[in-house]
Amino acid sequence: MNRPAPDPAAxxxxxxxxxxxxxxxxxxxxxxxxxxxxxMHVLADWARGRRVLVATVDHGLRPGSGDEARSVARxxxxxxxxxxxxxxxxxxxxxxxxxxxxxxxxRLLSGWAQRNDLRAVALGHTADDxxxxxxxxxxxxxxxxxxxxxxEWRDAFGVQWxxxxxxxxxxxxxxxxxxxxxxxIDDASNENADFERIRIRRAIAECGLDSxxxxxxxxxIGEARDALSHFAxxxxxxxxxxxxxxxxxxxxxxxxxxxxxRRLLVAACRWITGADxxxxxxxxxxxxxxxxxxSRVTLDGxxxxxxxxxxxxxxxxxxxxRAPASTGPVWDNRWQVEGLRPGQQxxxxxxxxxxxxxxxxxGLTRDEAAASPAIREGQRLxxxxxxxxxxxHRLWPVRGAAEFRRLVMAH
Ligand SMILES: Nc1ncnc2c1ncn2[C@@H]1O[C@H](COP(=O)(O)OP(=O)(O)OP(=O)(O)O)[C@@H](O)[C@H]1O
Numbered sequence: 001m002n003r004p005a006p007d008p009a010a011x012x013x014x015x016x017x018x019x020x021x022x023x024x025x026x027x028x029x030x031x032x033x034x035x036x037x038x039x040m041h042v043l044a045d046w047a048r049g050r051r052v053l054v055a056t057v058d059h060g061l062r063p064g065s066g067d068e069a070r071s072v073a074r075x076x077x078x079x080x081x082x083x084x085x086x087x088x089x090x091x092x093x094x095x096x097x098x099x100x101x102x103x104x105x106x107r108l109l110s111g112w113a114q115r116n117d118l119r120a121v122a123l124g125h126t127a128d129d130x131x132x133x134x135x136x137x138x139x140x141x142x143x144x145x146x147x148x149x150x151x152e153w154r155d156a157f158g159v160q161w162x163x164x165x166x167x168x169x170x171x172x173x174x175x176x177x178x179x180x181x182x183x184x185i186d187d188a189s190n191e192n193a194d195f196e197r198i199r200i201r202r203a204i205a206e207c208g209l210d211s212x213x214x215x216x217x218x219x220x221i222g223e224a225r226d227a228l229s230h231f232a233x234x235x236x237x238x239x240x241x242x243x244x245x246x247x248x249x250x251x252x253x254x255x256x257x258x259x260x261x262r263r264l265l266v267a268a269c270r271w272i273t274g275a276d277x278x279x280x281x282x283x284x285x286x287x288x289x290x291x292x293x294x295s296r297v298t299l300d301g302x303x304x305x306x307x308x309x310x311x312x313x314x315x316x317x318x319x320x321x322r323a324p325a326s327t328g329p330v331w332d333n334r335w336q337v338e339g340l341r342p343g344q345q346x347x348x349x350x351x352x353x354x355x356x357x358x359x360x361x362x363g364l365t366r367d368e369a370a371a372s373p374a375i376r377e378g379q380r381l382x383x384x385x386x387x388x389x390x391x392x393h394r395l396w397p398v399r400g401a402a403e404f405r406r407l408v409m410a411h
Contacts, residue, residue, distance in 0.1 A: 008168040008176050012042045015164035019153055020120055025051035026162075027113050027121035029105075030076070032056065032068045032185040036124030037075065038173040039165055041182060043122065044079040054083040055112050055121075057105045060090070061097075068185050075182075086112055098195075110157035120160040125150060128170040128201075131214035134221075135200045143281050144259065145411065148225040149218035169211060229409050232263040236408040239268075241401040243386060244334055245314040245368055246271060253311055254292065261288055267407035268313040269302040271399055274333035278411060303367055312365065320348040320371035330398060335373045337385070338394040349374040349384050362387045 020026050028043050030036040043052050054076040056069040069085040076083035086108040090100065113121050130149050137146040154161045165173070177184060193199050204211060235256060240247040246268045253261060265288065266278045278284070279300040287297045287304065296305040301319035305312045315334065323332035330336050331346035340346070349357065349372050359369040364386070372386040375393060385395040 008038075008172045009042045009045070011167050012039065012164050013046045015152065015167060016043070016046050016122075016162075019162045019164055020122070023050065023120055025053070025116075025118050027053050027055060027109070027116070027118040029109050029121055029123055030054050030056055030072050031124075031187075032072045033124070033187060033190075034174050034177055034184040035126050035165065035170060037072075037182065037184040038177055039122060039124040040072075040076065040079065040081070041177075041180075044081055052081050053116055053118060054081050055086055055109055056083070057086045057088055057108055059088050059101050059105070061101065062188075071185065084112065106157055106161075110159040113159045118159070120162050122162045122164055124165055125163045126165050126168055126170050126173065127215035128211045130166060130218045131204060131209070131211035132197055132200050134214050134218040135204060135209075136196055139196075139200070141281075143262075144221060144225050144228065147218065148222035149215065151222065166215070228259050228263065229411070232260045232267075232408045232411070233405055235260055235264060236267070236405050239264075239401070239404060241271075241397075241404055243364060243368065244272075244372070244397050245312055246404060248311045248313070250306060250309050250311045258285075258288060263408055263411045265291075265299070265304070265313075266411045267404060268304075269299050270407050271404045272302040272313060272315050272334070273300060273319070274398070275300060303371075305365070305367070312368075314365070314368050315371040317348065317350070317367050317370040321350055323348065331373050334398055335386075336396050336398055337373060337375070339392045340375065341392075343377050344375050344382060346373045346375055348372070349381075349387075353381055353384065356381050357384045357387060359384075359387050 026043070026047075028036070028040055030040050040054060054072070056072045058065050058069045060066075073083045073085065088101070088104045088108060090097075090104075092100075109121055113119075133150065134147060140146070150163060150166065152163050152166055189195065190198065193202070204214070235252065238249050238252060248264065248268070253264065256264075262284055266284055269275070269279060283299065287299045290297045291304060291306060291311070294306055296303065298304075298316050301316050303314050303316040305314070315332070320332055325345045325347045326332075326337070327345050328337055328340045332348070335346070337346050349370055351370055353374050354366065354370055357374075359366070362369065364372065369384075369387060372384060373395065374381055375383045375385065383393055385393045
């Protein structure tokens with residue numbers, strides 16, 4: 001016989017003990033929706049001597065957002081919790097509105113947390129959010145990273161974000177609130193089927209899918225993702241980081257499962273280019289297939305070349321040639337150059353530069369040499385510091401081996 005799950009508040013308190021038991025103070029982000037209102041009430045009760053502060057972000061995106069923030073302020077006051085409203089005013093029409101609002105919200109909340117000496121801020125995501133995210137990502141064909149559940153605990157923007165409600169469902173929270181006569185705001189966008197999340201939410205309900213089971217599946221995928229990260233990080237220990245390139249032993253790479261190869265390749269690519277985001281998944285899979293067939297491939301500004309028992313991942317010369325000229329200190333997001341004199345700038349050595357500069361014997365391939373930094377005055381080549389030590393100029397890579405391993409863990 002199934003025993004009934006304990007009261008949702010008891011489960012949230014248990015999660016808070018686990019996640020925030022040692023903290024003297026905690027922030028909570030409350031939109032006014034049922035989930036975060038329930039969280040605020042549970043927190044007020046759980047706090048017992050801890051400082052709990054409440055913040056609401058007013059995105060100013062729909063009429064009435066100010067009233068909603070004021071209603072949260074009143075509810076917080078009734079619980080004797082200090083509350084602030086943080087205002088966001090959008091300064092550009094470009095880009096994805098929801099993503100921009102979410103990003104701005106996290107930045108505003110982290111600034112507020114830091115000003116108030118709060119190491120952690122609790123958010124009201126529930127098991128239903130997990131289930132919806134999983135289904136949305138499945139529909140988009142995401143890989144294991146996209147399908148993995150949100151973690152209960154995450155560091156970002158200098159703050160710990162805690163999600164103590166991932167084990168409870170939206171409906172049971174609504175029942176819990178209703179039973180106590182506590183009101184919340186039903187945001188009209190929760191009915192708007194223009195949003196993918198709302199369409200997925202409806203599909204889950206109409207098909208009678210079990211959100212709690214979907215949320216558990218996402219959690220298991222998260223555990224598998226973490227295991228893969230560790231395997232990939234172990235494989236990354238064999239990498240040699242030299243002269244701005246990454247060299248991987250070829251045999252272990254080609255014998256590794258495709259997900260490990262993908263992680264190594266994405267991390268190496270980002271290490272080379274310094275890109276904030278990984279290349280598109282389909283592009284990476286395509287590159288892996290070409291590598292398996294022994295071809296050399298380019299991937300988002302990196303060049304990957306199988307040669308002998310090694311796989312060399314380096315900057316693509318054409319991409320280096322497109323990098324803006326720099327007057328220091330950093331060029332092409334890869335090299336730090338010191339000792340530039342007025343009138344001197346760094347650009348790629350390029351094929352033309354190779355003809356003016358002996359490069360064999362420097363331990364570089366032709367492509368690596370072409371993509372390496374050159375110091376020029378006007379058109380005149382003054383020095384190619386990676387090829388030979390140049391009087392007065394010093395050169396070192398912006399990222400080291402530890403950064404490569406960090407990137408591998410992140411994918
Ligand atoms: N405008 C906001 N101000 C403060 N916190 C917010 C705001 N919007 C979202 N959050 C926080 O992020 C969590 C997840 O956001 P999401 O957009 O999924 O929630 P929501 O639909 O606004 O409503 P709910 O309050 O019911 O969770 C919220 O539970 C809340 O903790």
